[in-house]
Amino acid sequence: MSLHRLLIAGVIGPELARWKAAGQAPVFWWRDDDARRPSPALDRLLALSIRLDAPITIAAVPDGDIAALAKACAAVPGAELAIHGFRHENRAPAGRPSGEVNDQDRLADVMSELGAAMEVFRRAGVTPRLFVPPWNSAHPTLKQALGRQGLALSCYGQMRCAEAPGRLDAHLDVMRWKPRPRFRGAVRFLLRARRLLAERRLMGAWDQPLGLLTHHLDHDESAWRFLEAFLPVARPVARMSLDEPTLQASSARMTLRAG
Numbered sequence: 718m719s720l721h722r723l724l725i726a727g728v729i730g731p732e733l734a735r736w737k738a739a740g741q742a743p744v745f746w747w748r749d750d751d752a753r754r755p756s757p758a759l760d761r762l763l764a765l766s767i768r769l770d771a772p773i774t775i776a777a778v779p780d781g782d783i784a785a786l787a788k789a790c791a792a793v794p795g796a797e798l799a800i801h802g803f804r805h806e807n808r809a810p811a812g813r814p815s816g817e818v819n820d821q822d823r824l825a826d827v828m829s830e831l832g833a834a835m836e837v838f839r840r841a842g843v844t845p846r847l848f849v850p851p852w853n854s855a856h857p858t859l860k861q862a863l864g865r866q867g868l869a870l871s872c873y874g875q876m877r878c879a880e881a882p883g884r885l886d887a888h889l890d891v892m893r894w895k896p897r898p899r900f901r902g903a904v905r906f907l908l909r910a911r912r913l914l915a916e917r918r919l920m921g922a923w924d925q926p927l928g929l930l931t932h933h934l935d936h937d938e939s940a941w942r943f944l945e946a947f948l949p950v951a952r953p954v955a956r957m958s959l960d961e962p963t964l965q966a967s968s969a970r971m972t973l974r975a976g
């Protein structure tokens with residue numbers, strides 16, 4: 718047994734046993750950020766998704782042609798492409814947290830940026846349904862624009878709530894970012910996972926999804942190896958299967974048409 722498997726069993730095993738005793742299993746989903754085009758790291762990510770039967774949502778930056786990326790993802794069962802910002806450009810005023818949309822931006826301009834991003838997806842044959850803002854920064858003006866376009870939002874750390882039914886966040890980042898990107902470390906990652914799992918169990922929030930977050934272009938070898946050990950335990954489901962019925966009026970319409 719690998720060290721990662723031992724740590725997974727030791728740190729979250731008892732918590733998972735409590736879920737099982739209650740007749741429940743946690744719901745995981747998987748988001749990977751910062752794709753633009755195929756690369757050896759993307760190949761490795763997609764191969765992992767196929768081999769471990771772990772559907773993935775890939776947040777892609779629409780600042781160029783994403784057709785090759787879309788083609789690579791189309792061959793992967795359950796893979797979905799989400800819009801990752803406009804140009805992944807930090808436009809926050811000095812001293813403020815990084816973000817692409819700021820207080821000076823007018824809704825009309827954000828709508829036009831969003832329209833252009835959606836057009837990049839459509840040209841690649843993809844209908845976008847989810848928006849992942851760079852640096853997980855959801856400015857109110859951006860939220861307004863997403864609402865008008867019927868796009869759901871994915872940031873980091875929040876639980877699902879009635880006020881934002883379509884929002885589906887990631888919660889467990891395999892990476893640490895400062896001072897440089899590297900694997901977060903198995904124990905650090907697993908302690909956070911254990912805390913979030915226990916929180917959900919104690920609230921009886923059994924269906925609250927837990928989002929795994931990866932960045933394939935930044936993974937070191939430890940991050941890849943940990944993923945190989947963690948994914949078979951998490952057994953993530955496709956993001957689309959977690960769509961809230963209230964938000965997905967369009968899928969209801971599709972069902973009606975299909976009926």
Ligand SMILES: [Zn+2]
Pocket residue numbers: 750751801805851852
């Ligand atoms: Zn990013």
